[in-house]
Amino acid sequence: MDDQQALVAAILRSPRIRNRIVVLCEGDVLAVRDGRPPSPQMYARLERMPDANFYRACVPRRWQNHRLPCFFTCGGRSQVLSVFAMLRTKHLEDPAASYLTPDKLYAIIDLDLHVERMPDGYPWSTTEDVHAALYSDGAIAAAPDERHRIWVTALIHKEAFFVLPGVEAAWAHGLPPFFRGAPLSLRVVHSAVSERLKEDVELTERLEVVVERLRRFSGGQRLVCSSGQALGSSWRAVAEHADEQEYAEILNALLAVAKVKPLWSEVVPEPKLGMPSPDAAFFRDQLALNVAAHIARLEPHEHPLASFFDFLAPRR
Amino acid sequence: MHVEKIEIPAFRVLRDVVLEFGEAYDPQIFPIGSENGGGKSTLLQLVFALLHCSADERRIPYLANLLSSDSYTGDEDERLIARLTLRIEGKSHTLEFIELGYGFLGRKLEGPPRLGFKTAAVLEHIQAEDQDELLKFYRESFQNGKRKIEISAQDREALQEDLRRMRGLWVALNYHYVTAYERSTSAGAETRALICHVQGQSSSATEARLRAASSRVFLLGPSSQQYLFLDMAARRMLTTRCEPEDEDEERPQFEYLSNLSDAEEDMAGFYAYDWLSVEPLIRLFASARDEDFKGVVKTGSYGNSYNALLQQVNRLLVGKEVRPIEDLSGVEFVISEGGHEVVLSPEDLSQGELKRLMIYAWLRANRAHDALVLIDEIETSFHPDWQAGIVRDLQEWAPNTQFLLATHSYEVCQALTPRHVRELRPKLRWSSTTSTETGDPEPRDG
Ligand SMILES: Nc1ncnc2c1ncn2[C@@H]1O[C@H](COP(=O)(O)OP(=O)(O)OP(=O)(O)O)[C@@H](O)[C@H]1O
Numbered sequence: 138m139d140d141q142q143a144l145v146a147a148i149l150r151s152p153r154i155r156n157r158i159v160v161l162c163e164g165d166v167l168a169v170r171d172g173r174p175p176s177p178q179m180y181a182r183l184e185r186m187p188d189a190n191f192y193r194a195c196v197p198r199r200w201q202n203h204r205l206p207c208f209f210t211c212g213g214r215s216q217v218l219s220v221f222a223m224l225r226t227k228h229l230e231d232p233a234a235s236y237l238t239p240d241k242l243y244a245i246i247d248l249d250l251h252v253e254r255m256p257d258g259y260p261w262s263t264t265e266d267v268h269a270a271l272y273s274d275g276a277i278a279a280a281p282d283e284r285h286r287i288w289v290t291a292l293i294h295k296e297a298f299f300v301l302p303g304v305e306a307a308w309a310h311g312l313p314p315f316f317r318g319a320p321l322s323l324r325v326v327h328s329a330v331s332e333r334l335k336e337d338v339e340l341t342e343r344l345e346v347v348v349e350r351l352r353r354f355s356g357g358q359r360l361v362c363s364s365g366q367a368l369g370s371s372w373r374a375v376a377e378h379a380d381e382q383e384y385a386e387i388l389n390a391l392l393a394v395a396k397v398k399p400l401w402s403e404v405v406p407e408p409k410l411g412m413p414s415p416d417a418a419f420f421r422d423q424l425a426l427n428v429a430a431h432i433a434r435l436e437p438h439e440h441p442l443a444s445f446f447d448f449l450a451p452r453r
Numbered sequence: 454m455h456v457e458k459i460e461i462p463a464f465r466v467l468r469d470v471v472l473e474f475g476e477a478y479d480p481q482i483f484p485i486g487s488e489n490g491g492g493k494s495t496l497l498q499l500v501f502a503l504l505h506c507s508a509d510e511r512r513i514p515y516l517a518n519l520l521s522s523d524s525y526t527g528d529e530d531e532r533l534i535a536r537l538t539l540r541i542e543g544k545s546h547t548l549e550f551i552e553l554g555y556g557f558l559g560r561k562l563e564g565p566p567r568l569g570f571k572t573a574a575v576l577e578h579i580q581a582e583d584q585d586e587l588l589k590f591y592r593e594s595f596q597n598g599k600r601k602i603e604i605s606a607q608d609r610e611a612l613q614e615d616l617r618r619m620r621g622l623w624v625a626l627n628y629h630y631v632t633a634y635e636r637s638t639s640a641g642a643e644t645r646a647l648i649c650h651v652q653g654q655s656s657s658a659t660e661a662r663l664r665a666a667s668s669r670v671f672l673l674g675p676s677s678q679q680y681l682f683l684d685m686a687a688r689r690m691l692t693t694r695c696e697p698e699d700e701d702e703e704r705p706q707f708e709y710l711s712n713l714s715d716a717e718e719d720m721a722g723f724y725a726y727d728w729l730s731v732e733p734l735i736r737l738f739a740s741a742r743d744e745d746f747k748g749v750v751k752t753g754s755y756g757n758s759y760n761a762l763l764q765q766v767n768r769l770l771v772g773k774e775v776r777p778i779e780d781l782s783g784v785e786f787v788i789s790e791g792g793h794e795v796v797l798s799p800e801d802l803s804q805g806e807l808k809r810l811m812i813y814a815w816l817r818a819n820r821a822h823d824a825l826v827l828i829d830e831i832e833t834s835f836h837p838d839w840q841a842g843i844v845r846d847l848q849e850w851a852p853n854t855q856f857l858l859a860t861h862s863y864e865v866c867q868a869l870t871p872r873h874v875r876e877l878r879p880k881l882r883w884s885s886t887t888s889t890e891t892g893d894p895e896p897r898d899g
């Protein structure tokens with residue numbers, strides 16, 4: 138049995154998912170435990186925080202007293218998609234041996250630049266089609282189609298949510314993050330994201346996808362999409378004179394196609410002397426959880442992830 | 454007040470414990486995991502008792518009980534029980550709690566004392582500067598067995614001199630005497646003294662530190678577990694079986710609970726969260742009402758505390774609403790079933806509901822703000838969903854407060870990064886060879 142089959146079997150046999158929403162997401166598959174219940178000690182020894190914990194922490198606070206969804210990390214995007222398909226198939230082969238409620242099975246994956254094919258028979262054929270159907274201008278469509286089970290992020294990947302305006306509230310109580318030697322300023326990060334476009338080989342290779350995608354963003358119309366370089370510099374030129382509304386629009390467009398992950402990994406704790414500082418990757422995990430806690434308090438129209446959970450709410 | 458570092462070289466099952474809780478962690482919520490018997494409860498109780506009881510006469514016996522429960526066999530004159538680094542208003546303070554053995558003062562003096570003495574007992578009187586008490590003690594310690602020894606004028610003079618020197622030494626050491634206690638050692642039961650010391654601080658400054666710390670530390674745990682700060686007789690009752698012949702006798706466990714309830718009264722920072730009582734909630738409603746009333750007096754209009762509290766409590770409940778009884782003698786809970794109101798009393802709540810509600814109410818009622826809150830077995834009687842939610846709950850209920858949570862729950866941990874989780878690793882007990890022969894158990898002759 139390969140790892141993926143083992144994961145599928147483990148999910149179906151997990152009593153916790155009974156009559157609950159299951160959300161598959163990206164991230165390292167936690168080592169299948171040798172029959173022992175998971176313990177705090179096991180968690181303490183993980184090298185990285187499992188990505189699913191971010192989405193788990195985004196679940197609206199209002200859900201606290203309802204059944205929470207179960208999250209499972211399945212590896213990369215294509216693995217998430219194949220686990221999604223396999224879960225349904227395996228469940229139908231022997232429903233009695235499974236705790237899954239197929240109607241409550243969902244997934245959320247990064248949009249990314251690479252276009253991924255959806256499983257056979259899915260109403261939309263690619264990640265790009267799903268994105269087009271779900272969102273316009275980075276916000277969820279008024280009444281998303283009931284058949285959406287595999288969601289893609291509104292922006293390029295979940296790290297884009299870490300640098301959206303308003304997110305500073307998430308670290309107002311803790312230590313302020315530092316970026317390139319100064320307290321993190323979101324506008325500086327945005328500008329750095331746009332600067333990096335000229336080095337983004339993948340973006341150059343998939344320029345067609347980028348152009349198509351930017352058509353779905355009002356801010357995209359104001360940008361020059363002939364190359365990464367042109368995109369970046371046109372973005373900065375517009376940003377310089379944009380009012381708040383315009384800025385928000387071109388920012389959404391930028392974060393739909395420009396990678397934030399490499400820059401997010403430059404975010405570090407304040408290099409204060411004489412203070413025990415945790416290593417930076419863990420500090421970023423902590424920030425991500427605080428951003429999630431912030432999202433969990435937002436209204437559906439205020440954040441695409443809040444609207445994702447709002448979509449799930451009647452189905453739990 | 455937060456704790457930055459806990460160091461416990463050896464206490465009961467704990468060995469070489471070094472736990473750090475740096476300021477950089479946000480939130481300041483730290484699950485502590487271990488195997489069963491790994492020492493989580495021991496750790497929480499020790500830290501709590503040291504900080505909560507050291508500066509309060511009424512609470513000292515609880516601390517002494519806890520220290521008596523240790524059976525360390527080494528024979529150092531000075532032994533570190535715990536080093537606790539606290540962070541108070543941005544500054545670090547390291548408190549060392551040290552156990553002193555019999556011979557400590559005698560060996561520390563330059564040149565032997567003319568008469569012998571027991572360190573622990575002498576300290577009690579040195580601190581109080583009570584010469585008469587000290588003399589009385591000396592006389593007793595010279596009552597060797599049945600033989601009564603008269604103290605000669607010469608001895609008396611020697612005594613005065615010893616005392617003068619000891620006092621000088623004591624002032625120079627800047628140790629703050631906390632309590633004497635008896636515990637079993639390799640040579641039988643012996644008296645030991647606990648002192649607290651802060652580098653570069655006078656004894657009275659240390660005492661002031663302890664006094665300030667005592668109101669900022671809290672311990673919450675289940676009622677049905679061993680609390681080392683209860684005396685041995687009480688602790689035995691928890692595991693004693695009822696003799697079948699005396700059917701009318703109360704179960705010894707009731708007696709244990711009544712002891713625990715006394716402990717709660719003496720130690721304001723201690724709360725057994727599973728009493729089936731909603732007293733903290735009622736207290737909270739009463740103080741919200743008083744606050745609103747104060748508003749009338751001050752500003753002419755009622756405040757909103759009471760209604761805000763009502764809303765908050767209702768948000769914690771699942772499909773129920775809380776309804777305080779008019780004179781605040783109790784609360785009821787209301788559910789609506791098919792359009793009809795059904796009134797429930799507190800005992801109709803589930804154990805988990807009650808626990809969550811009472812932890813909330815207790816933290817609020819005690820204004821556990823900028824405090825250190827230790828919670829044992831946080832997850833018991835919580836469904837995994839609530840275990841997963843409790844970290845956010847605590848964060849909302851008591852922002853700015855640091856929590857150490859003894860737990861076996863993976864769910865609790867998932868709301869935090871893996872680096873927030875602390876582990877008590879099992880250590881080989883009595884690892885180095887223990888030398889116990891060279892103690893100095895009896896008062897020495899001068
Ligand atoms: N005098 C003693 N010296 C050393 N160890 C002792 C002494 N008395 C009891 N112990 C041991 O200490 C352990 C108690 O640890 P404690 O109750 O703190 O563990 P815990 O981590 O809270 O466990 P659990 O998860 O089961 O609640 C037990 O294994 C007990 O046998």
Ligand SMILES: [Mg+2]
Nearest residue numbers: 493494495829
């Ligand atoms: Mg315990």
